[in-house]
Amino acid sequence: MTGAFKKLIGAVFRFGLRCLLVFPVLPAFYLMEPFFRLRLGTMHTQRIGHLAGNTDIFFRRRQLEGRPARIMYLFFGWDPCNRQLFDMWLRLDEPGVKFVESRLGARVIFAWRPILNKTRFWMDQRITGTEYYLYNHTRPVLSFTEEEEERGRAGLAEMGIGPDDWFVCFHARDGNYFRKWRPELEEHWQKTDFRNVDITRYLKAAEYIASKGGYALRFGANVEKPLAETGNPGIIDYSTKHRSDFMDIYLCAKCRFFIGSASGPDAISAIFNVPVLSVSHFPYNHAYRLGSDIMVPRLLSTTDGKRRAGFLEAQKAGYYVGWKEADARDPNMHLFDMLDVDPDDIVDGCKDMIESLKGTAPPAEALALQDFYAEQYFSHAADYEYAGKIGARFAMKYRRLILPENDSVAPSGEG
Numbered sequence: 001m002t003g004a005f006k007k008l009i010g011a012v013f014r015f016g017l018r019c020l021l022v023f024p025v026l027p028a029f030y031l032m033e034p035f036f037r038l039r040l041g042t043m044h045t046q047r048i049g050h051l052a053g054n055t056d057i058f059f060r061r062r063q064l065e066g067r068p069a070r071i072m073y074l075f076f077g078w079d080p081c082n083r084q085l086f087d088m089w090l091r092l093d094e095p096g097v098k099f100v101e102s103r104l105g106a107r108v109i110f111a112w113r114p115i116l117n118k119t120r121f122w123m124d125q126r127i128t129g130t131e132y133y134l135y136n137h138t139r140p141v142l143s144f145t146e147e148e149e150e151r152g153r154a155g156l157a158e159m160g161i162g163p164d165d166w167f168v169c170f171h172a173r174d175g176n177y178f179r180k181w182r183p184e185l186e187e188h189w190q191k192t193d194f195r196n197v198d199i200t201r202y203l204k205a206a207e208y209i210a211s212k213g214g215y216a217l218r219f220g221a222n223v224e225k226p227l228a229e230t231g232n233p234g235i236i237d238y239s240t241k242h243r244s245d246f247m248d249i250y251l252c253a254k255c256r257f258f259i260g261s262a263s264g265p266d267a268i269s270a271i272f273n274v275p276v277l278s279v280s281h282f283p284y285n286h287a288y289r290l291g292s293d294i295m296v297p298r299l300l301s302t303t304d305g306k307r308r309a310g311f312l313e314a315q316k317a318g319y320y321v322g323w324k325e326a327d328a329r330d331p332n333m334h335l336f337d338m339l340d341v342d343p344d345d346i347v348d349g350c351k352d353m354i355e356s357l358k359g360t361a362p363p364a365e366a367l368a369l370q371d372f373y374a375e376q377y378f379s380h381a382a383d384y385e386y387a388g389k390i391g392a393r394f395a396m397k398y399r400r401l402i403l404p405e406n407d408s409v410a411p412s413g414e415g
Contacts (some may be wrong), residue, residue, distance in 0.1 A: 005406070017134065026115075035072040036070055038071075039072070039073045043055065048082055048265055074100060092141065130387075159215075159217070166215070168255055168256055173196065175224065201340065202347065210233075217234070218236065219248075260277070274291055276294075279345070287374070291388060292388065300319070300339065303336065310400070319333065321380070324381060
């Protein structure tokens, strides 16, 4: 069967399904509406950040807004990027919500979507990346069974991590995962490669975590290259030596904190309310979900590479300004270049996170700088005051890039 013939068959199939939707399905839905309301949608199964985040936010909204009466939500999904997480959603016992694993069902809903999403019957699991109030006023939805807890402890033991040990996962986005998943989209992946981070930039932070008695686990699926051998037993290349769908979810849920690079996997930890240290973070004017999250923003340079650019300079020029949703791309993103994250800044972020989890507050001057940054660069998004903060050490180190030229910030509580 030729490719052209397959496309023709697909087009005929979708047309037939849409005719079926228009009559008799939609009229039946409207007739049912006064007595029983049905809402249809799809699960975001292809990318881990969406399978985690979009689905989680749907349930967290229900925690705040309540469960509407006489309504059933049906979501169809197929071929998940992570089997364990998908199964945890499928088994979730939530009144009025049903997840259905069905290839045919997913195809039908995708064919109907252009029409359904213009009606009341479509339910889009939408995410903006700015659900700050939501995440800080709701609880995690998913949990592990006792059998899974035992399995997870066994998986940790295989890596030499005991029940009383603590560990951190660190993940660097690279292009290999996407190119193996959808090689035909090479042109698109080239446009998003600016988001990638060299995993070697994390090694200094991994050494620091190990020096504090923790374990640093390199995280990721289909990674570009193995982690260089360090000889340090506290640094484990989980991605290439131990990885499984189950342990991906278990580790993200149980780690002390997750070090990410504004990529999908850190959303797994977020749905379990595990703090995230987002290094190589961008856009610089968007925060992260939990108040316990910490960001190390990408530094900027002028496009000629001659000097670093201040965040206020970039803001005034329109770089990533005014976006109500976190997004990887922006029409004005090429006004400045983003620099690679400094390994020392990742270490500083780890120090900030460890101190924060112990209840140690940053110095007053750092707190004032964090507050200034939030007000100046995050306040275009609603509820930004509930979100995470930039790293205290980052704020002190790069204060001249944060503040207006020749300005200073008084410690919190002072004039």
